Amino acid sequence: MSTVDSVSTDILIIGGGPSGLATAIHVADLLKQKGLTRRVLLIEKGSAIGNHIISGAVIKADVFKELLPDVDPSEIPLDSKVSKDSTLLLSKNGSIKLPFHPPYMSNTGNYTASLGEVCRFLAKKAEEKGVEIYPGFSVSELLYENDKLIGAKTIDTGVDHHGNPEANFQPGTRIEAKLIIFAEGVRGSLAKKLIRKFDLQKERNPQVYSLGCKELWSVPEGNIQAGEIYHTMGYPLNLHEFGGGFVYGLSGNRVAVGLVVGLDYPDPTFDTHDAFQVWKTTPFVSKILKGGRLLEYGAKTLPEGGLYSLPKLYADHALIVGDSAGFLAMPALKGVHLAIKSGMLAAETALFAFEKNDFSEDTLKQYETLVNTSWIYKELYPVRNFRQGFAQGMIAGAFHFGGQLITGGAGFFGKLEAHKDSEATRKLSEFQGKKFKERFRDRLDFDKMLTFDKATDVYYTGVNHDEQQVPHLHINNPATYDAINIKEYGAPCQFYCSAEVYELHTDKSGHQELRIHAENCLHCKTCDIKEPGDGITWNVPNGGNGPEYKYM
Ligand code: SF4
Numbered sequence: 001m002s003t004v005d006s007v008s009t010d011i012l013i014i015g016g017g018p019s020g021l022a023t024a025i026h027v028a029d030l031l032k033q034k035g036l037t038r039r040v041l042l043i044e045k046g047s048a049i050g051n052h053i054i055s056g057a058v059i060k061a062d063v064f065k066e067l068l069p070d071v072d073p074s075e076i077p078l079d080s081k082v083s084k085d086s087t088l089l090l091s092k093n094g095s096i097k098l099p100f101h102p103p104y105m106s107n108t109g110n111y112t113a114s115l116g117e118v119c120r121f122l123a124k125k126a127e128e129k130g131v132e133i134y135p136g137f138s139v140s141e142l143l144y145e146n147d148k149l150i151g152a153k154t155i156d157t158g159v160d161h162h163g164n165p166e167a168n169f170q171p172g173t174r175i176e177a178k179l180i181i182f183a184e185g186v187r188g189s190l191a192k193k194l195i196r197k198f199d200l201q202k203e204r205n206p207q208v209y210s211l212g213c214k215e216l217w218s219v220p221e222g223n224i225q226a227g228e229i230y231h232t233m234g235y236p237l238n239l240h241e242f243g244g245g246f247v248y249g250l251s252g253n254r255v256a257v258g259l260v261v262g263l264d265y266p267d268p269t270f271d272t273h274d275a276f277q278v279w280k281t282t283p284f285v286s287k288i289l290k291g292g293r294l295l296e297y298g299a300k301t302l303p304e305g306g307l308y309s310l311p312k313l314y315a316d317h318a319l320i321v322g323d324s325a326g327f328l329a330m331p332a333l334k335g336v337h338l339a340i341k342s343g344m345l346a347a348e349t350a351l352f353a354f355e356k357n358d359f360s361e362d363t364l365k366q367y368e369t370l371v372n373t374s375w376i377y378k379e380l381y382p383v384r385n386f387r388q389g390f391a392q393g394m395i396a397g398a399f400h401f402g403g404q405l406i407t408g409g410a411g412f413f414g415k416l417e418a419h420k421d422s423e424a425t426r427k428l429s430e431f432q433g434k435k436f437k438e439r440f441r442d443r444l445d446f447d448k449m450l451t452f453d454k455a456t457d458v459y460y461t462g463v464n465h466d467e468q469q470v471p472h473l474h475i476n477n478p479a480t481y482d483a484i485n486i487k488e489y490g491a492p493c494q495f496y497c498s499a500e501v502y503e504l505h506t507d508k509s510g511h512q513e514l515r516i517h518a519e520n521c522l523h524c525k526t527c528d529i530k531e532p533g534d535g536i537t538w539n540v541p542n543g544g545n546g547p548e549y550k551y552m
Contacts, residue, residue: 015184
């Protein structure tokens with residue numbers, strides 16, 4: 001049997017998105033300035049940097065001047081400067097352009113971009129600065145010694161579905177590190193374990209999320225200009241569903257379109273992917289896509305809870321950055337600039353710790369101080385209650401938001417609590433409204449020209465998973481799953497999953513069972529978040545498995 005490989009490093013960064021790469025670049029710069037030599041190692045589960053990255057995206061680009069002061073801004077692969085920026089209220093058959101931007105939603109000076117492209121560029125810069133980057137490796141386990149975090153381990157490969165070694169068994173590599181940066185993106189599976197083990201969410205709101213489905217299209221010249229962007233409110237969402245759509249014009253006659261929906265909706269049959277398809281049938285969106293063709297599809301969750309949902313950002317030997325922590329500015333849904341800045345502040349904390357040669361939480365708490373005195377805090381503080389205000393619906397949300405605008409964010413009731421999205425889902429017997437399919441009966445016949453079923457969309461993700469591995473989606477309590485999640489809730493996973501991973505199979509005798517097509521999984525984490533009773537756990541699959549996004 002193969003023996004376990006072991007490596008050691010000074011800093012281990014888990015995740016090659018904007019926050020992890022910003023940490024890597026900035027810490028390499030700071031170490032150089034101080035004449036210090038330290039090993040910085042970044043591990044990414046995607047087969048290449050950028051392949052698991054998906055975002056709208058319209059980016060506040062000023063942050064790149066802070067991260068890469070010596071780089072000519074024209075080198076950064078942003079797509080187009082925002083040239084036209086409008087918000088529309090949609091109905092089934094029409095739209096009204098609002099004469100103003102809702103507060104905090106102006107995009108003047110921002111850029112459309114493929115975040116995957118930006119990350120590929122940042123990875124090159126990090127490597128030039130001496131950072132070691134290893135894509136295609138999944139980190140599946142944290143290593144402790146006497147309850148002290150000492151490192152992490154990559155996943156064992158060459159195992160059967162039960163984890164038993166097979167002929168090509170390869171044990172994972174132990175990576176011992178003085179400091180671990182958790183940059184796994186939204187609902188990181190290791191960050192989740194760390195937060196639970198050290199109770200880092202104590203006395204803070206639980207995180208709440210949304211799910212965004214996105215398609216990239218090539219459209220005929222003239223349908224939309226590069227830099228022309230639209231945000232939509234209203235149809236197809238009702239007053240109990242928080243969210244909206246986006247249309248971002250890109251260079252080369254391409255357009256990114258998407259629908260983002262808060263996961264605190266009550267309907268157990270609600271389907272964000274299908275709602276996205278319905279949204280595309282509105283006259284405003286369908287006109288832009290007319291004559292075009294689909295290039296790519298993808299899905300991801302976003303952490304929407306804001307300042308009050310941030311966990312304690314540090315533990316002994318650990319810092320949490322970017323989406324893994326929940327840095328996202330509402331209502332603009334912007335997180336890339338915050339992810340980069342949080343990575344830079346983590347890098348500054350890392351340098352401080354190296355200079356003291358102390359990686360205890362007493363030293364690393366400096367990171368939270370830096371965050372709380374930075375522009376991250378200034379940006380998040382006025383909207384600290386924003387998302388919680390909409391938990392009771394759009395009308396209550398508008399009332400709360402009005403109060404927040406005139407009180408600097410406090411609103412009429414001070415700090416608003418948040419509740420886990422999985423608790424918002426109603427049982428079939430309790431849900432009073434019209435179910436999703438009844439609402440959109442006339443628009444769910446997808447034509448594969450403008451609208452697509454999930455299986456077709458999944459084809460446009462390049463997703464792939466090894467057959468030979470322990471399934472990475474885990475039903476936590478099979479004993480109660482059938483009786484509660486299937487019978488009482490109607491298996492909501494078959495609807496909310498953006499990639500048709502979950503299928504409720506009914507046999508001839510009427511017995512129902514859940515079948516899991518893990519090979520389709522886009523790593524959006526919705527099932528880990530939204531399943532009633534926290535019934536499903538998402539674990540990392542083998543390294544290099546998952547979607548292969550090109551320009552998302
Ligand atoms: Fe997302 Fe879970 Fe479906 Fe994978 S299985 S695509 S993580 S909801």
